[in-house]
Amino acid sequence: MTFGTQITWDDSVLPFQLDNSDIRGRVARLDRTLEGILAQHDYPPVVEALVAEMAILTALIGQTIKLRWKLSLQVQSKGPVRMIATDYFSPSKEGEPARLRAYASFDREKLGKGRPFDQVGEGYFAILIDQGKGMTPYQGITPLAGESLAACAEAYFAQSEQLPTRFSLSFGKSTEAGGTEHWRAGGVMLQHMPKASPLAKGQEGSGESGLLLAGDLIDGEDGENWNRANLLLDTVDDLELIGPSITPTDLLVRLFHEDVPRAFDAQPVRFGCTCSEDRVRQSLSIYSAKDIEKMTTQDGRVTADCQFCGRHYDLDPKSLGFEAQEQSDGKA
Template sequence: MSFGTKLAWDDTVLPFQLDRSDIRGRVARLDGVLDGILKQHDYPPQVEALVAEMALLTALIGQTMKLRWKLSLQVQSKGPVRMIATDFYAPETEDAPARIRAYASYDRDKLTDGAPIEQVGEGYFAILIDQGRGTTPYQGITPLTGESLKSAAEAYFAQSEQLPTRFQLSFGRSTERGGVEHWRAGGIMVQHMPPASPFASGEGGSGVGGLLTADDILDEDEGENWRRVNFHLDTVEEMELIGPQLPPTDLLVRLFHEEGPRVFDALPVRFGCTCSEDRVRQSLSIYSARDIEKMTTDEGIVTADCQFCGAHYELDPATVGFEAEGHGEA
């Protein structure tokens, strides 16, 4: 793929609603966000693709939540890619962007030449919502299913939230004029509003492993609307999702003009990390002086690296841990 300069709708999430179908959605375009996430690590191509997909899902899902602080997505797996973790931080002020960070843990020796999703084995997909100090975090989990991470996310919303949800995603490396290669991604999320007749049976759903599907949740009229919108969504082309020619608003008109699309203010998103020396010190505050001594290098320092952004911290061992100099003084 070859594109020109940065576009106005890059690194944004555009909310929309289909008034005639009782369906809401999001369109996301990521550019600099993915570069910020992926340049911190020397991931193999299969791992890069999984992190890019997870970051795109995080941007789409994060904007749907009424967040005061943080949404986290996690994949835990028994495959070569053991974990993928992402965080979406709500804007700190009305005009500020949301921030996204992500990283993956993997066993390089066990990676195969297969598709990215083949690097993920048996495990689970989780969504965690933390509204900040004084609140109890929420966590929802569903087994990893399907042929992509987006399938796991769709299964999560059907099973844990009883909200039929679909994603269409595209992501990969692009080359601008002049030969500068970077990552770019685009996607659409559609989600039925809470159905009139919520699923109540305890017998399980019709999906893989007894998980719920849209047909289990929606009544006849709702199901007809959902199938019609998904028919139009399935006509979207890769370059419409990721390319520069079509603004998100025009894409929505092309796909859903019969459904009465209505758009809202776009949310800018940026790569951002919340690590700091104070947070490192706080994480080390549970350790004794003997524990800290075991962590001290031959050079006489305690080091820590942020898995998300690669920041490196060097601390005096005498100043960390619950027995540190000055600890507990007024």
């Protein structure tokens, strides 16, 4: 793979807060990380765009989870793009980069020529958080709504978390002077700090099919501050989000200087997959010898491919399942 010039603030997520408002947020840029994700597959451009959007959303949302936790975003739909899945692995300790991976499942023959989101049909948007061994994973689901994956994420936070949330994203292929064309993505996420909702319990929101929207959750001075921040965010352009000239901190000052933005330490992000032979063996350990036999190829092997990174595993069926005759090292 050939990449363009590395920019200091690429592949990082910068958290911030607006001191004069109860609003926090993140600014993210993905370059080599996104290129690493997309280089694992031969996606049509329309699918690449959806994976790029999902990846930048995941980076923005994932920065909030604790060390050693895992955050997953999933879209399941009845459209040509059946699934988009992303995983964000937080660092095991402070100072290390987070890892991000993604893939999409789609029906190539049914893909249309419209907007990327037009390839996603009726379905749901889900966020899952795995806190580690001994902890029950958290899962929240909302119907797909709006005209983008970002709108689906905003609806999720309003409906499932009752947190007013806004995303402004840009993603696409970029060519720097002397470089080759490659994918870049950038975005800003705004989120109002938790407040009691002005809606009565059980009251429908103003969104599609009664879903809650950010404006349903805050009013008064908080609502004014939120609306002002959103109007300012509307003025951002693509070059400010993914271009090489404006730093994330300069962007925050340009947009929100009246609200006194305060930036914190940036979190580096890298493409990374956690698949391994041991994990494949563990996933197959629940199957009997008969089940393993059904998975065995004519060549007498059991094979598996990682959907995220494309790594291929070739295993001896005798060493698989809970009735395994021998260990992976060949010992009885």
